[in-house]
Amino acid sequence: MSNLVILPILLPFIVGSFLILFAKHHGIQRFLTAITMVGLLLFSFYLATLVYQEGIYTLQLGNWPAPFGIVLVADMFATMMIILSSIVGVACLFFAFQTISSERERYYFYPFYLFLIAGVNGAFLTGDLFNLFVFFEVMLIASYALIVLGGTKYQLRESFKYVVINVFASILFIVGVAYLYSVTGTLNFADLAIRVAELEQQGVLNVIAILFLVVFGMKGALFPLYFWLPRSYYGPPAAIAALFGGLLTKVGIYAIIRTFTLIFNHDPSFTHTIILALAGFTMFFGVLGAVSQFDFKRILSYHIISQVGYMVMGLGIFTPLALAGAIYYIAHHIIVKAALFLFAGATEKITGTTELKKMGGLLKTHPWLAWLFFISAISLAGIPPLSGFFSKFALILAGFEEGRYVIVTVALIVGLLTLFSMMKIFIYAFWGEQKHTEQQAKMPIGKLLLPIAPLVVLTIGLGFGAEPIFQYSLQVADELLNPSVYIESVLKE
Amino acid sequence: MKNNSFKSNEVMLHTVTRIVTFIILSFSVYLFFAGHNDPGGGFIGGLMTASAFLLMYLAFDMDSIKKALPFNFTALIAIGLLLAIFTGVSSMLAGDPFLTQYFRYFQLPILGETELTTALPFDLGIYLVVIGIALTIILTIAEDDA
Numbered sequence: 001m002s003n004l005v006i007l008p009i010l011l012p013f014i015v016g017s018f019l020i021l022f023a024k025h026h027g028i029q030r031f032l033t034a035i036t037m038v039g040l041l042l043f044s045f046y047l048a049t050l051v052y053q054e055g056i057y058t059l060q061l062g063n064w065p066a067p068f069g070i071v072l073v074a075d076m077f078a079t080m081m082i083i084l085s086s087i088v089g090v091a092c093l094f095f096a097f098q099t100i101s102s103e104r105e106r107y108y109f110y111p112f113y114l115f116l117i118a119g120v121n122g123a124f125l126t127g128d129l130f131n132l133f134v135f136f137e138v139m140l141i142a143s144y145a146l147i148v149l150g151g152t153k154y155q156l157r158e159s160f161k162y163v164v165i166n167v168f169a170s171i172l173f174i175v176g177v178a179y180l181y182s183v184t185g186t187l188n189f190a191d192l193a194i195r196v197a198e199l200e201q202q203g204v205l206n207v208i209a210i211l212f213l214v215v216f217g218m219k220g221a222l223f224p225l226y227f228w229l230p231r232s233y234y235g236p237p238a239a240i241a242a243l244f245g246g247l248l249t250k251v252g253i254y255a256i257i258r259t260f261t262l263i264f265n266h267d268p269s270f271t272h273t274i275i276l277a278l279a280g281f282t283m284f285f286g287v288l289g290a291v292s293q294f295d296f297k298r299i300l301s302y303h304i305i306s307q308v309g310y311m312v313m314g315l316g317i318f319t320p321l322a323l324a325g326a327i328y329y330i331a332h333h334i335i336v337k338a339a340l341f342l343f344a345g346a347t348e349k350i351t352g353t354t355e356l357k358k359m360g361g362l363l364k365t366h367p368w369l370a371w372l373f374f375i376s377a378i379s380l381a382g383i384p385p386l387s388g389f390f391s392k393f394a395l396i397l398a399g400f401e402e403g404r405y406v407i408v409t410v411a412l413i414v415g416l417l418t419l420f421s422m423m424k425i426f427i428y429a430f431w432g433e434q435k436h437t438e439q440q441a442k443m444p445i446g447k448l449l450l451p452i453a454p455l456v457v458l459t460i461g462l463g464f465g466a467e468p469i470f471q472y473s474l475q476v477a478d479e480l481l482n483p484s485v486y487i488e489s490v491l492k493e
Numbered sequence: 494m495k496n497n498s499f500k501s502n503e504v505m506l507h508t509v510t511r512i513v514t515f516i517i518l519s520f521s522v523y524l525f526f527a528g529h530n531d532p533g534g535g536f537i538g539g540l541m542t543a544s545a546f547l548l549m550y551l552a553f554d555m556d557s558i559k560k561a562l563p564f565n566f567t568a569l570i571a572i573g574l575l576l577a578i579f580t581g582v583s584s585m586l587a588g589d590p591f592l593t594q595y596f597r598y599f600q601l602p603i604l605g606e607t608e609l610t611t612a613l614p615f616d617l618g619i620y621l622v623v624i625g626i627a628l629t630i631i632l633t634i635a636e637d638d639a
Contacts, residue, residue, distance in 0.1 A: 003585045010591070014578055020571035062592045 004047060005059040005074045008082050008121040011040055016114030026105055030097060033110045037093050040117070041086040048079035052472075056489040058127070066491050067191040073127035073490060076476045077327070081124045081254055084331055087458070088246040088338045089117050094451035095342050096239035099349065104149050104237075112149070116142035116243070123251050127490055129180065129187045132255065133173050136219070140166050143248060147236050155235040162232040169218035176211040183208065190490035193263050193483055201266035209264035209271050213256065213278075220252025221305050222312065223281035230289065230301040238345020241297065245304050246338035250330060253311050257326070260315060261480040268318050276316030280407050283309030283414045290421040296344045296354040296429065299421055300337070303380065306414055307333050310395060313407060317398050323477035325394030328470060332387040332462055336380050339455035343373045346448045347429060351436045356425060361434030365441035368449060370430040372456050377426060379459045381419035387462035390470060503552070510552035517545035525620055529608075535616035539623025546628060555635070566632065569625030577618030580611055 015036045022028045051057055057074040060066060093113065100109060119139030126132050144166075148159040181187060183204060184195040196205055218225040229249070233241050256275075264271055286306030290299045311333070314326020344354060346369060351359050363370040379386035382393075392415060399408035434441065462469055479485060521541035528534030549558050584593035596610035 003591055006591045010578070010582070014575070014582075017571050017574035017578065020574075021568055023567070059590055061590055062594060063590050 002057050002059055004050070005057050005072045005125060006061075007043060008040060008047070008086075009072075009118050009125065011036055011043070012114040012118040012121070016111045016118065019111045019114070020108065023106060023108055023111075026102060029105065029110045033093060033114060034097075036114065037086065037090045037117070041083075041090050044079065044082045044086045047074060048076075048083055051076055051079045056486060058490055067186055067188045070131050071127040071188060071190075071490055072125045073189070073486070074125055075486060076472075076479055077254075077258075078124045080327070080331065080472075080476060081250075082121055084250075084334045085117065085120050085124070085247055087455075088243060088334055089113075091338060091342065091451045091455050092239045092243040092246070095242065095345065095448070096237075098447050098451075099237060099239055099345060101150075107149060108145070109149060112142045112145045113243075116146065120247055120251055124254060127189045129177055129189065129192065133170070133177060136173070136251070136255075137170065139248070139251065140170070143244065146240050147232060147244070149240075150237070152235070158232045158235045161228055165218065165228045169215055172211065172218070173215045176208060176215055179204070179208050179211065188490070189258070189262055190487040193487055194491075196263050197266060201264060205264070206267060206270060209260070209267075210274065212259055212264075213271070213275065216252045216256045216259070217278070218252075220249045220256060220312075221282075221308055223278045223285060223309075226282065226286065226305045226308075229305060230298055233301045233304075234295075234297050238297075238341055238348060242338045242341035242345065245300065245341045246334045249304055249308055250311075250334055253308060253330065256312065257315050257323075257480065261323075262483045262486060265483065272316050272318050275312055276404065276407055279309045279313035279316050280410045281309075282306065282312065284410055287414045287417045287421070291417055291424075293421075294356050294428075296347060296356060296359075296425060297341070298354075299425060300340050300344060303340075303418065303421070304337060306418065307337070307380075309414070310392065310411065313411065314395055314398070316407070317395075317402050317404060319398050319402060320474060320477045320481055321394055321401065322398035323480055324470065324473040325391055325398060327473040327476050328387075328394060329391035331469070331473075332379070332391050332459065335455050335462070336376050336388065336459050339376045339452055339459070340373075340380065342452045342455070343369070343376065346445055346452070349448060350440055350443050350445065352440070356428035359429040359435060360432040361430070361436070363430040364434060365436070366445060369445060370426075372449065372453065373430070374426060375456055376459060377422035378419070379463070381422050382415050383419075385460075385463050387459045387466070390463065390466040394470070506552050510548055514545050514549055517541060517548070521545065525616065528616060529610070529612065535619030536623055539620040540627060542620070543624045543627035543631075546624075547631060550631075550635075566625045566628045569621050570629065573618045573621030573623075573625060575618075576621065577615050580615040580618065583611070 015032055019029055019032060051074050058066075059072040061070045061072065063069075096109075096113075116139055119135050119142055122135035123132055123139060126135055144159065144163050147162060148155055177187070180192070183199070184192055186192055186195060199205060201209070214225070221229045233244055236244070260271060260275065283306045286302050286304070286309060289302035290306065293299045293302060307329070310329050311326045314322045314329065347359065347362065348354050350362065350366065353359065375386070379388045382388040392411065396408050396411055399405075399411065521538045524533035524541060525535060525538030526533075528538070546562060549561070581592040584595070585591050587593075594610055594612050596608055599607055599609055601607045
């Protein structure tokens with residue numbers, strides 16, 4: 001009985017629908033969207049503190065009791081993800097104000113933006129498998145529109161592939177839901193967890209678990225299923241690419257972590273070994289792609305893949321420390337990745353290109369841009385005082401404790417290659433001779449840096465404030481590893 | 494279209510459309526209200542209303558139908574969405590969870606004892622969204638010049 005839980009979904013949804021009526025009024029669109037997103041950010045902190053102090057909040061929609069109606073669940077993991085989605089949403093929105101052409105704005109950019117946020121928040125909060133599917137579709141349909149908006153030739157070609165692969169994944173999702181429903185007869189997460197435990201997760205339930213791993217792996221860009229990502233994230237403008245790079249794949253990862261800690265957690269020697277192997281391949285091949293590229297945005301897109309591997313690695317090792325590391329990593333990655341994509345957008349605005357070999361000497365003309373980028377880049381690679389270090393450190397420590405030496409080795413090598421490819425960007429784009437014209441060199445970028453700087457400050461803060469944040473992650477991990485708390489608060493036995 | 498020498502006089506089509514449209518429209522309204530206890534509801538009712546409008550667009554030319562149906566179908570989507578959401582929000586204002594349904598029996602003049610529920614405005618929202626989306630899709634494609 002707490003309607004607070006639904007507000008992160010409802011707020012952007014109402015404002016988004018309302019803004020359809022004012023498609024031609026840029027002022028109203030910008031003002032209302034900005035107010036909504038900032039309000040959402042403040043509210044998400046409020047909700048997270050409430051949940052932190054008082055335990056899991058649930059809302060039974062339509063006043064129907066839990067296994068029969070739809071239930072929304074705000075636990076610590078979900079509220080943390082909502083805070084992150086709001087932070088990235090605000091930063092990308094203010095960046096979009098500076099960079100999105102008015103042509104795009106007129107064709108319902110802001111309504112789609114808000115619907116995307118509503119879908120993402122819904123996917124985090126839902127406690128029902130089919131409802132998760134619906135929110136995935138809300139998010140994906142908004143993302144189809146945002147990725148193709150503008151209609152350049154490249155966008156049309158690549159977004160077609162993006163749509164096809166996601167429609168295919170959605171079909172598999174429905175098939176998985178149908179199998180699971182025919183085996184267990186319920187769709188509520190908590191109820192599913194009880195029934196799967198009663199059936200001891202054998203045979204067909206393991207098959208279904210792997211089917212869900214394939215589905216969410218396709219959304220979250222895991223090893224054999226990541227091929228669509230680098231090309232489709234290259235097309236849209238930087239503000240959208242940052243939002244997608246920060247958020248969309250992480251919704252798939254959230255779904256994997258949720259299902260494999262809550263429902264399919266009874267046969268970890270089978271499922272979690274597969275997850276661990278996939279994590280290793282994802283990290284390695286993702287970073288190989290990044291090393292081989294010479295394009296700012298493409299390198300970042302391949303990095304998303306390799307870092308998704310780290311998060312899944314935490315789930316694969318399946319100890320409290322490893323899961324806490326994975327959760328810390330998600331928080332660190334969403335913020336840093338969004339910031340890096342916005343840097344790519346800012347440099348593209350200055351030089352007019354994303355190809356590294358055509359850039360150079362930005363350090364002299366735009367020092368602030370260069371050094372802020374440098375901080376984010378070494379944070380991504382995991383250099384000690386910054387947030388990337390502590391999350392990787394926890395993962396690797398947990399790997400050693402469990403004796404998973406192969407994956408630890410892979411993770412360390414991948415960290416090195418990440419640093420290499422980030423330094424490649426820094427050396428080509430910011431050092432060297434100046435390759436852009438004098439006119440481009442004088443371009444003021446203060447306004448562009450304004451939305452990015454808070455993200456950089458946040459990654460420094462996450463690094464220096466590692467102790468409390470890691471404690472928080474450990475509590476989230478404990479909550480995830482003890483699903484009985486979740487089940488009891490949903491079913492209220 | 495402008496080639497007048499080939500212009501045929503489609504009396505049959507126009508006359509039949511004038512009659513059939515009313516039948517389809519009334520059936521779609523019937524389906525919309527039947528939804529609570531019989532097959533039907535906002536989605537199928539909305540599709541059928543849209544198909545009646547579509548028949549009018551097929552039989553007559555674009556401009557005269559735009560005069561007859563002066564709706565902005567994109568705005569219709571927004572209004573439908575807002576109507577559906579605020580049905581849910583209204584139960585929040587009463588202190589119940591989002592989307593709680595209320596119903597009561599009323600004595601109405603012609604219909605006698607009738608059950609009125611808050612599911613009806615929610616369905617009306619769906620009905621408007623479906624009409625708006627179907628016609629936006631069709632008219633956008635139709636107006637697209639090569």
